[in-house]
Amino acid sequence: MAEPNRSKDRLALSALGLFAERGFVGTSIRDIAKATGLSISNIYHHFGNKEGLLLAILKTASERLLHELQEASNQPGTPIERFKRLVQTHLQLSRGLRKEAKIFFLDEEHLSPEGYRANLKYQREILDLYREHLLALQEAGEVNFKSPTIAAFNILGVVNWHLRWYRPEGQMSFEETSREVTEFILHGISRVREP
Amino acid sequence: MAEPNRSKDRLALSALGLFAERGFVGTSIRDIAKATGLSISNIYHHFGNKEGLLLAILKTASERLLHELQEASNQPGTPIERFKRLVQTHLQLSRGLRKEAKIFFLDEEHLSPEGYRANLKYQREILDLYREHLLALQEAGEVNFKSPTIAAFNILGVVNWHLRWYRPEGQMSFEETSREVTEFILHGISRVREP
DNA sequence: TTCTAGATCGATCGATTGATCTAGTGTGAA
């Protein structure tokens, strides 16, 4: 084996692009095979079945996202500084994981029960990371929200929605939108002081 | 014709449930026909093709949502009162349009170019409604955001995400989560006054 | 050199897909 896992990686990469573009159900295994120049059989050999290919993609992306978010937010600083770093890193990473995120949110209903559970687990880990930070902020006082869970959902909504509407080819730069989105979130969880 | 549009409505209703559950591509016209007890031909007679059925569902729901949001937010009050009413009505309506909203966001990539454009138009109308209110708030002063457009996207992210994570069978009541979500949004756009 | 495991191939399977065609119904206007 001169190039270990070469075919496997090529298949996963092609599938990522096609799934993101046409959806899981909208992409056939023949499309994927044709895009790589390989035969259909390779998909079954390397991933078991079509869903195995999807799950492999989601697993890789999810683990990378969670790991990098943990690393970025675990650096020293005040709770608010660490939280801000978490949000900004999340926005930044999502930008690079556009396709993976699209698959993540769009194709979950086409998964088997086991696949769905695995997918849900990844989402819950991100949610829990936010909850921990929000709990720390709550204990430090000066926050608006009552429920860290709802606040975490709200933040994920804003961050993930940014992934949906932001277009690099548009007028606004990523830095500009990222700053504005972060501000919105920080104000969203902060107590407004009456003058 | 004893029951005008009876079959048409039944088809649309069955399709709504199936599309929301299994997705557009994951639902066959045979599934829809079987669910209504009618034959496949009815779908083609009433809606032209499978996509026509989907577009009819989206059109009805979108027009109703936009109309009710405009009505609710056009009632008298201060800019902030009217905006708050907009958000709360949106949350309330989304609750009743769960299935339609799911289809709306999940199946847009399976549409033809014309269908995609129509879908995009509906989304833009909602966005513009928010932008108008945010612009009024900006002119009235005391807001945090620089860009009403980004602020509108952020709000839509939070509202639409609520649709995704809220489960009626869960511990938190709709009123509870709705209040918390509205608070988050109002703080998100408000200027924080330094003490 | 022989044996084995993994990788890859092309052919093919039965099932299902969206769509079309033909052949009727029933109803209301002329």
Add this chain to the structure above:
DNA sequence: TTCACACTAGATCAATCGATCGATCTAGAA
């Protein structure tokens, strides 16, 4: 009564689906 038309059913179409098959190739162990 006749005619036109909206509506419906059922058979059928070509295309495509995910999956599996046996065969072949290659690299390294024994």
